[in-house]
Amino acid sequence: MSTSTLWFVVILSGAATYIIRILPFFLFRLKPMSSDLSSFFEYASYSLLGILAGQNIIENGFTQASFIRFGFFLLTILISRLSNRPVIVFYAVFSLYFLTEKYFLN
Amino acid sequence: MKISSVFIDSFKSGFIAGLPVAVTFMTSFLAVGTFLADAGLNMAQSLVMTISTFASPSQYVVADAIKHGATLPILLIAIVTVNARFFVMAAALVQPFQKTSILQIMMGIPLLTATTFAVTVSEKEKTKTDVFYFFLGVGIIGLIAAVAATYLGHKLHNSIDSQSTKTFAMILPLYFAAQMSVESKDNLKLGIFLFGTFSALILGHFLSGGALIVLGAVIGGALGVFIKRRFA
Numbered sequence: 001m002s003t004s005t006l007w008f009v010v011i012l013s014g015a016a017t018y019i020i021r022i023l024p025f026f027l028f029r030l031k032p033m034s035s036d037l038s039s040f041f042e043y044a045s046y047s048l049l050g051i052l053a054g055q056n057i058i059e060n061g062f063t064q065a066s067f068i069r070f071g072f073f074l075l076t077i078l079i080s081r082l083s084n085r086p087v088i089v090f091y092a093v094f095s096l097y098f099l100t101e102k103y104f105l106n
Numbered sequence: 107m108k109i110s111s112v113f114i115d116s117f118k119s120g121f122i123a124g125l126p127v128a129v130t131f132m133t134s135f136l137a138v139g140t141f142l143a144d145a146g147l148n149m150a151q152s153l154v155m156t157i158s159t160f161a162s163p164s165q166y167v168v169a170d171a172i173k174h175g176a177t178l179p180i181l182l183i184a185i186v187t188v189n190a191r192f193f194v195m196a197a198a199l200v201q202p203f204q205k206t207s208i209l210q211i212m213m214g215i216p217l218l219t220a221t222t223f224a225v226t227v228s229e230k231e232k233t234k235t236d237v238f239y240f241f242l243g244v245g246i247i248g249l250i251a252a253v254a255a256t257y258l259g260h261k262l263h264n265s266i267d268s269q270s271t272k273t274f275a276m277i278l279p280l281y282f283a284a285q286m287s288v289e290s291k292d293n294l295k296l297g298i299f300l301f302g303t304f305s306a307l308i309l310g311h312f313l314s315g316g317a318l319i320v321l322g323a324v325i326g327g328a329l330g331v332f333i334k335r336r337f338a
Contacts, residue, residue, distance in 0.1 A: 001146065001172060009181060010151050013168050014158025016185045017192065021215045024197035025208065033200070039334055040327040041197035043298045045223065047326020048191045049286065050302020051319060052220050053279035057303070058310050069276055070307070076283040077296070086228070086284035090126060094280050101273045 065101075072097045116236040120225075120243020127221045127244060128251035130277040134162045135252040138169075139259020145169035149260050156256040160216055160249060163315070164188045187316040194323050195223045199241075202226075206238040214238065217245025221278065228285040279303075298330045 001009070024041075033041070057069045072093055080089045135156060142152040142165065159165055167184050176184070196218060203211055218241075226241040286299045305322045313321065 001175075003148070006147055006151055006172070009168065009172065009178070010147070010155045010158070012178070012182060013155060013164065013185055016182060017159045017161060017164060017189050018216060020186065020189045021192045021196050021218050022212060024193055024200055025203070025211055025215070028197060028200045029204075029208065033197075036331055036335075038198075038201060039331050041194055042327075043295070043330025043334075044194045044323040044327030045191075045198040045227075046286070046295050046298040046330070047302035047305070048194060048319060048323045049220060049224050049282050050299040050304075050326070051306040051322045052191075052302075053282045053299075054303040054306025055310060055315070055318075056276065056279045058307055061311070069279070072276070073279050073283050073303070076280045077287040077300075080284045080287040081296075084288055086288045087123070087126070090281050090284040093284075094277060097276055097280065098273060101276075 068100065069097075072100075112236050113239045116239035117243040119235060120240035120245075121247050122243075123225050123240070124222070124244035124247035126277060126281050127225060127248045130221060130281065131162075131248050131251040132255045133277070135255035136259040138162050138165045138252075139256040139261075140263040141166055141169040141259075142256070143260045143263040145172040147172070149257070152256050152260045153253060156252050157249070158216070160252060161189060161192070161219060162252075184316075187320075190316075191220065191319055191323065192218055194327075195220070198227070199223070202237040203241075210238065214242050214245070217242065217249060219245075219248065221281070222248055224282050224285050228288070294330060294333055297333075298326050301329065302326050 032038075053073065057073055058066050076089060076093045079093065080086045083089055138156065139152055142155065145168075147155065147169070155165060155168070159168075164185055167188050168181065171181050171184055196215065199218070222241060222245045225244045226237060282299075286296055302322050305326070306318060309318055309321075
């Protein structure tokens with residue numbers, strides 16, 4: 001692609017993404033959503049975050065590494081839930097995962 | 107005076123809460139910079155794309171499409187499909203941002219990503235925090251990291267260690283998990299989050315990324331509403 005086409009693609013990408021991000025505020029701000037629709041979007045967004053997390057865990061299929069990653073994921077939920085200190089738990093579990101990956105998985 | 111200190115405190119809290127986000131973005135956008143360089147984008151184009159799009163999955167798709175000579179309509183469809191998740195997330199933020207002016211939202215909304223959203227929703231129940239300024243704090247530290255990493259990735263695109271990128275990719279699920287597990291006392295939200303994770307683990311083999319995102323969001327949203335109405 002030529003430089004000008006690439007610039008066009010860059011601008012198109014930014015503009016399209018911006019419209020998708022701002023559109024709900026114009027659609028639903030003046031005419032508020034029903035409580036069901038509002039709950040739908042809220043739960044849909046939690047489901048999406050779960051999907052994004054799952055996609056990062058599995059990467060290239062069910063390997064030993066992906067099972068270990070899933071174990072650390074569940075461990076994070078469990079300890080965060082019990083301790084109510086999500087940030088500290090995140091740093092602790094990620095450090096443990098980092099060491100496991102470095103010394104046991106490679 | 108009191109109001110402005112709430113804004114500043116909220117922004118600061120967001121900035122601090124965004125530090126793990128910044129580390130995640132450093133690694134994911136390092137790879138984005140590499141991808142964009144490989145696809146033939148120069149440094150300025152790569153940086154402008156990160157600032158304006160600020161969504162690594164979408165930028166991967168665009169880079170890949172450019173590499174394979176995709177036409178502009180195909181590129182546009184790919185961008186809209188991959189970024190459709192932002193529509194759902196933005197719709198979920200309409201209520202928490204109700205007190206913020208539309209002009210401020212129009213300026214701040216480019217900072218919306220899955221990660222900045224996840225950190226923000228975990229904060230929205232805290233009454234003393236201004237959710238929008240908290241969101242800005244998270245987003246700005248994230249954007250700074252993303253731009254720096256895109257620059258580095260573009261510059262060093264032949265010498266990035268893919269194993270390190272994979273290891274740091276786990277920051278995202280672990281951070282989401284930590285945030286979601288304490289997000290209010292609502293077990294249903296955590297349940298729907300886990301539903302999404304299991305959907306990706308089980309259906310990820312059979313569905314494309316875009317189809318999984320659309321299906322997972324629709325089913326997850328409907329399931330949440332159904333359970334809430336049935337058992338509320």
